[in-house]
Amino acid sequence: MIRAKIAPMVFLTSNNVRDLGDALKRRCLHLHIPLPDQRLEEQIVAARAPEVEEKLRRSLVAFVQAVRTLDLRKLPSISETVDWARALLLLNVESLDGELVRETLNVLLKFEQDIAAVEAKIPEFLARPAGA
């Protein structure tokens, strides 16, 4: 008989592709991680891409938040926001402009139709005050 001295911690992760059985659900604590709001996402970007200046951080997160209000095939997630922040850093970007957003939209969106939908909205989204 083999017995653990300390119980292991178990995380089951699911992105709702498969339906999970009631028996499994009953035995687990349930945690749904939603897409973050502006404030939390700024904190996450600050932790994951600390080199990004505060002003750029605020405006890039605000842009992603605006993108998430659209009806897209795949909304950008936190990992895409962090990837975008790192991409902008790599390109030595100090502030967002329409041209630049258009050129880097493929970091944020993974479907051509989503990119087209967002492209049409770039001027509007950039005109919004960050954090609003």
Added chain:
Amino acid sequence: MSASLEAGSPLASVETIIEGLAGVGYIASRRIATAVYMSAHLKKPILVEGTAGVGKTELALSTAALLELPLIRLQCYEGLDESKALYEWKYGKQLLYTQILKDHMGASLAGAPDLETAMEQLRGAGDLFFSETFLEAMRRSRRSCWRHCQPTRFRSPRSA
């Protein structure tokens, strides 16, 4: 990974979990930290749901980093059942071991005069697939931890 819940442990309170996870780069909402706290103290698994890229796997990785414990990850897919997950762990390696075992057995059993003696020798050779090598959780945990467990019915080929 396994967790210690003593005072001073990163799991001592919801607040220490939020702080600790931030320290390893994971910004956890109160709800997330509370789930981790309850999971550790109630010894229940957490079922984490959410869209891809929201930080589900990262939560497990970060908790492991916070507790300085190894993470054993089992990637699930359609058609994976418990017999595959539990008994076919490192299946490729198991096949190789089988091959090596076969070669060695052939040599060491060659001297046996009859089938019965060969079977007896085989029984004495230990059971490789129930050895430490294929028990991932034990292999990865600190040796002292598992050597203290009672080894009834558990026989390592080296101690046999």
